[in-house]
Amino acid sequence: xxxxxxxxxxxxxxxxxxxxxxxxxxxxxxxxxxxxxxxxxxxxxxxxxxxxxxxxxxxxxxxxxxxxxxxxxxxxxxxxxxxxxxxxxxxxxxxxxxxxxxxxxxxxxxxxxxxxxxxxxxxxxxxxxxxxxxxxxxxxxxxxxxxxxxxxxxxxxxxxxxxxxxxxxxxxxxxxxxxxxxxxxxxxxxxxxxx
Amino acid sequence: xxxxxxxxxxxxxxxxxxxxxxxxxxxxxxxxxxxxxxxxxxxxxxxxxxxxxxxxxxxxxxxxxxxxxxxxxxxxxxxxxxxxxxxxxxxxxxxxxxxxxxxxxxxxxxxxxxxxxxxxxxxxxxxxxxxxxxxxxxxxxxxxxxxxxxxxxxxxxxxxxxxxxxxxxxxxxxxxxxxxxxxxxxxxxxxxxxx
Numbered sequence: 001x002x003x004x005x006x007x008x009x010x011x012x013x014x015x016x017x018x019x020x021x022x023x024x025x026x027x028x029x030x031x032x033x034x035x036x037x038x039x040x041x042x043x044x045x046x047x048x049x050x051x052x053x054x055x056x057x058x059x060x061x062x063x064x065x066x067x068x069x070x071x072x073x074x075x076x077x078x079x080x081x082x083x084x085x086x087x088x089x090x091x092x093x094x095x096x097x098x099x100x101x102x103x104x105x106x107x108x109x110x111x112x113x114x115x116x117x118x119x120x121x122x123x124x125x126x127x128x129x130x131x132x133x134x135x136x137x138x139x140x141x142x143x144x145x146x147x148x149x150x151x152x153x154x155x156x157x158x159x160x161x162x163x164x165x166x167x168x169x170x171x172x173x174x175x176x177x178x179x180x181x182x183x184x185x186x187x188x189x190x191x192x193x194x195x
Numbered sequence: 196x197x198x199x200x201x202x203x204x205x206x207x208x209x210x211x212x213x214x215x216x217x218x219x220x221x222x223x224x225x226x227x228x229x230x231x232x233x234x235x236x237x238x239x240x241x242x243x244x245x246x247x248x249x250x251x252x253x254x255x256x257x258x259x260x261x262x263x264x265x266x267x268x269x270x271x272x273x274x275x276x277x278x279x280x281x282x283x284x285x286x287x288x289x290x291x292x293x294x295x296x297x298x299x300x301x302x303x304x305x306x307x308x309x310x311x312x313x314x315x316x317x318x319x320x321x322x323x324x325x326x327x328x329x330x331x332x333x334x335x336x337x338x339x340x341x342x343x344x345x346x347x348x349x350x351x352x353x354x355x356x357x358x359x360x361x362x363x364x365x366x367x368x369x370x371x372x373x374x375x376x377x378x379x380x381x382x383x384x385x386x387x388x389x390x
Binding site: 032033035069 | 226253260304
């Protein structure tokens with residue numbers, strides 16, 4: 001999505017450890033008018049997929065998921081992060097590794113909010129190694145619901161998460177796919193993602 | 196707001212320790228079509244206040260804030276919770292007590308996202324003793340920005356947070372105000388809040 005690529009080039013910052021920071025419009029401050037346009041694009045891509053629910057993960061996915069869900073007229077469910085091992089009867093749980101922070105955590109969703117008949121679209125801000133996305137997919141599968149696909153704002157295509165999930169036969173639509181990021185700046189993938 | 200009171204009576208649950216749970220449409224699962232109506236109501240109440248930014252607190256405030264901000268065409272900034280004491284140069288910090296969990300935490304906002312000229316509307320899901328709201332007000336004051344007011348989904352009017360903040364001369368609009376909550380059910384305040 002041209003508009004997003006231009007915005008990343010303009011307002012994205014490369015921080016320590018070659019981390020892309022988009023706090024100014026996606027993550028900490030949310031440019032709602034802009035994110036609404038991304039939401040409309042996710043709607044265009046998945047409008048014919050019979051989506052009944054959008055699943056995301058706290059905290060930075062919530063705004064994007066809500067501003068997208070309004071076009072589908074479906075609810076958002078956000079998975080909660082917890083440091084403790086939650087093996088409660090009333091939640092689905094899966095483990096997620098955070099490579100950025102060198103830690104891991106559980107994500108949990110109440111069983112009452114993911115149902116066997118649900119067709120779930122996953123929305124998140126970033127896709128890199130895919131650990132969070134795989135965790136969300138497991139929650140949906142545990143509920144006996146269907147994964148319609150994933151809508152990602154920024155994919156780091158030089159990491160293997162996108163390939164991993166596409167190879168499982170799951171549709172992944174990323175609005176910007178970064179091919180490389182270094183001292184020379186940010187370069188985007190121009191060809192479409194396989195799968 | 197009649198519509199909200201009816202929804203709370205229908206779908207709200209009173210949990211252990213007399214806690215009102217609205218996970219089914221506000222907090223964990225978000226009924227986006229419904230929250231959009233609340234957002235339009237906040238817009239109606241504050242449309243003439245020159246709002247330039249909406250401030251909320253992660254995680255459950257974010258969806259409501261984003262679905263509200265789109266009517267104002269202003270960005271959302273969400274304060275992040277952190278257990279560690281953050282006295283960094285690049286963030287505003289204030290301390291919040293969590294009476295529900297018996298703990299306290301810091302909320303932080305990047306200095307680049309709250310500016311002296313900003314007229315800030317605070318949006319949050321609950322107002323009880325007012326600790327989170329007071330924390331957000333301090334962040335705005337530290338930035339030299341103005342507090343336009345607060346838009347709260349559910350105020351527990353039997354606790355003193357709303358009175359405390361209104362007595363400071365700050366406008367607080369709560370879409371549902373609970374007068375009492377017990378084994379006999381939920382009763383709402385019918386007269387308008389002072390201040």
